[in-house]
Amino acid sequence: MDRKEEIMNTALVTAIGSFSADIVIKNLKKNGIRVIGCDIYPGEWIADSSNVDSFYQVPYATEGKLYADKILEICEQEHVDAILVLTDVEADVLNSFRREFQQSGVTLCLPCEETLSICRDKRKLFHFLTSQGVGTPIPTLDLKETDPEALTYPVVVKPYNGRSSQGLSYIHSKNEMKAFLEKEDLGDFILQPFYKGSIITVDVVRKSDTGETAVVCRKELLRTPNGAGTSVKVFSDPLLEEMCKKIASILGINGCVNFEFIEGEDKIHHMLECNPRFSGGVEFSCMAGYDFVTNHLRCFTGEALDMRGPIKEMYIARKYEEYITKIEEEKGKDQ
Template sequence: MKTALITSTGSVATDITIKSLRRMGFKIVGCNIYPKEWIVESCEVDVFYKVPPVADQENYLTTIHEICEKEEIDYVLPMIDYEIDLLNVNREWFEERDITLCISPKEALDIIRNKKILADFIEKECPGTQSIPTEMLRDIKELEWDFPVVCKPYNGRSSQGLRYIYNKEEWDEFVLTADKEVYIVEPFIEGPLVMVEIVRQDDPHKVVAMTRRELISTPHGCSTTVHVYKDEELEENSKILADKLNVLGDVNFEYILDKNGTYHFVECNPRFSAGCEFSCMAGYDYVENHMKCFMNKEIEDCHFKHNMIIARKYEEYITATDIDVEYGNTCH
């Protein structure tokens, strides 16, 4: 039996990841910064560990190494971008022990995790994909777009640090206070978010793409209701982009669909997206096929069935009884 480590068990995609790994016969180890009883999925793995936050890089890596050695981990599935960032530049320890990090190659991630570099890459390499003009705040002498404009960290996730600037007064204040080495600026494009879930492998070469439009979403970008449909041109261009980037396994491309029907590329999530389970429910197990990419097994073909609306609900679980909890602030 192979053993997989799922990091950040509180990630929205953890539920479908556990379900798929169970079907594949994996022993599942999970970890999180919160106590086991605080996260339902932490209670559903075979073995759970509480770990330091990834921001505490040295202690986080040490703890992950200890878990890998104690539990004889074969595959590591990082669930959030900041974990991927850290593991991406610390691959050697895992490679020396034949532990597979289930993430794209370093060269791909170095492009993907910098929104400015990625926008420039798409403009140069993928003429079929419409990127959004993107400038580093430090390079802007005079704003060339009308308000509102979008400002966000070049390496951000889950809308953290996202700002909409609506007038010159707000812009002047933002320029004075924001970190010019971190923030990028883009014109605002109105329209719904559209996701293309991708799985790609090199040998044999295959790329699978499925499209969904977000109908209802939380402020932090977690969709609760989506419309799954087929757009052959968008999916073909997304496959080309996946090939150019040389991604491996599952990634998620995010677009804005404007009122004229043009898709504008926003960013790439180099992991299971929060809406990954929607695509799985639509007929293609992205988690299983992601794993096949790292197990030297051929991924399955995807046969689109029909358009559908899929919605998720929240469900409550009792994870512990007769237990005391220390005083502390609410976690967000």
């Protein structure tokens, strides 16, 4: 049985300069929700700052308590009911201040603390999925525990809690590995074998109290250097969709998350990671026929999820568009 439905009048959306912000803001507004936006950069640097009802510049999330305190201050000032988090580092920080937000009556629209702990640590995710026998996760080892002489190159090295391909390196030889080991703090890095293949991104929304789950898959044809798809093919794959539903269930996902896979030359989907927030390409899935933004919010209000209808298989390409955000007054103009 669903819990009592909660009324969401005002939502705070973080990092509104990110790829997913536009569709999140638009779809919240379609639901009659007042939207507050924030970002680490000033409003005139952010196109979507003019599309929210109020905008705030905030500290870097890496500043921890300073960032969390500012978000709490905004929530109190704007009477925020819920926070939608768009980047991993913000999820990490806000997750550690759950009690403060709960005491303030603000719903943090993130998976539970235990789920986040697994999803944000690629080592934990690999061992968890392996123990459950699902997902065909890519083997993941602590770099400090590996022997450069025993590896088959190339390999991939990245932070255990990395995001957007930050800190990712491809190591092609034993000599390259030895040079890397001499200059880096090994405690922060993991090692994975390099798999040649296509990146498959799957948007998943699950309501934990009922188990209702919706899934949309896409193949990323072109990507930015930090891993955001700019040209994709949305497709249906019943086997992959069922596997994603099972993974979401055993992880205890609540809300919208994003799974990434490599479809290898063996046609097996090898799971790379779970990003516990909207993907940068969630608008692609919305355009294909399923509103992940509205249904993400429903996971925290007690409303039932929409049952997914047939997804339209399609190619979608993203372009950039320019906006004037501020016009400076002419200097020296008579007052």
